[in-house]
Amino acid sequence: MNQSIKILIAFLFSATMFATEDKPIKDIPPIFFTKAEFVNASTTRIPFKVIDQLIVVEVEILDEIGDFIIDTGSETLILNSIHFKPTRKYGDDGTQKSGVNDNIEDVKEKHLNLLSINDINLEKLDADVIDLSHIEKTKRIKLLGIIGYSVLKDFEIFIDMHLNQLTLTKIDKKGNKLSDKVYAETIEDSIDFTLKKHTIILDAYVGDKKVKFGLDTAAEYNQLNKNLDSEILDYFYPSRELKLTGASGKQKKVLAGKLYRVKLNDSIYFGPMKTVLTNLKKMNSAFGTNLDGVLGFEFFIQKRTIINYRKKRLYFIANPITEP
Template sequence: MRKLIFITLVFFFSTSFSWANEEENPIEILFPKADFLNEYTARIPFKVVDQLIVVEAEFLNQKGNFIIDTGSERLVLNKVHFPKGQRLTRKKGETTGVTRIIDQPYERKLSEFILHNFNLKNKKSDVIDLSHIEKSKKMHLLGIIGYNILKDYEVFIDLYLNQITLSRVDKNGDKLDTKVYAETIMDSLDFQLRRHTIVVSGFVNDKKVRFALDTGAEFNQLNKNSHQKILEKFRPMKRLSMIGAGNKKIRVLAGKLYGFRLNDRIGVGPMYTIVTNLRKMNEAYGTSVDGVLGFEFLKYKRTIINYKKEKLYFMKSPIFSP
């Protein structure tokens, strides 16, 4: 039986709604396993579920899981667990993000959202049916934590220790807690923030490329319409069936991408990658990219994201004794 893989790349592209009553009590999300170092910094352990970064949380009197997803524009709540409970008013516009299989999303305005003791005022969440992800990943999925929550922090994603560190920053991106990391930062890289998308420049076979950094991407992805010199560095291994938009099966070519580097100092690879059409992905990201760096990149690079400074930092990795 041919293996099917769900990709959590969902395109929100339909009518959204606003809650009519915006005067709500503060809404709090709790991370029962987190270590709160002080009022500005929290270390939250995560588990990896099919190459997705998942944290345990309590939210609106429910216990479950949230996916950490830099490619999602907003906080996303699973409509299965948070059904409509108040009169909704229609809102014009579209919603974008990385979970791309959507059924009539609507919007809830949170007058005050509390990340434990971190207050985030006037946040919005999309309420979407995520049951397809919940079933395929076999977990109780409450939602997805995206850009509009993460942007107020410096975010350290550590796949060596399986923990995410959130440290509050000021308007300039400077950490309010100056003693967050015991480890050494080895390198840094500027990125461009295109709407909510982190875009890094790099090279494959000396051809310049632009890749989105997306913690919600289970697989690295490369545009099948890339320059031939780029595709020459891709070594195909097999074809996979994946579930794409509208639960339609799509066939993709899977293999390894060699020779990717961010600059003269920072190289990575080879990385498992799929080759596919990124047109819909580009629409969701709000910019054109040649590929996506996801879990496969993050497992090699202990990465810190600072949205305000538009900068990535790479932490020193442990040296293992033979």
């Protein structure tokens, strides 16, 4: 694959969940995570692949086996229209939704009875049906869809880039885990976040300047708003130009490099992170936010992170000690 062309799936969709019908459609079978490992009655572990800085899990749905991207930047569960068609009753009218760079036309909806993670079930799910063929071709995977906030919010999510493993544990309405015996690892730190619709927003620093970053598991590179104060941009060291493909398949050129001196507080800080300099105006307008940037894969590769949407808190697991 041409390394100068990278797909950045960050904050792809600005959409309100459709209302779920009282009577679910009965002829649609559940979604299964084919390689999920049972931990206890409320917890499962799912191995994932990293494909071009995207977290990808194998799923079986509607007699199809393929890949789903884990994307906290997506509000809904999304199905690739190349492989699935919207239900006729609800799929007649196309809808326009917002992406980072432009608008995404002709979004349909499909209703699903069940998502099954071993014995952990979520019922009455809605899914947007969108053409993701450009992502599928570029990544050379059978992309069935994207798993977003509407599914992830009901779990505490441990994203472990050290083991390439996703741990999902069911939580109650207050965000408490249904089982205490989930993690063998030690939680070494934590920090609060705010939630704007489905977007995780972190207060952070670049150098000694305060910034607001969105957190997105499907951002292949961090993004930094090119209109920021020069004292912040001084910590961005450009190295080359990239072509990024947005949600609708349109490309734009951005400046890529590394961002230095990023920290969440005095104890949670990061090494240099691959970052692109771009205009976040459309994203901020779509989500009603005023973000200075987006943290993605580069964040998770440095921090083994637990996300709890209901407590609005991130927890960080200690990295394993490696011998010299």
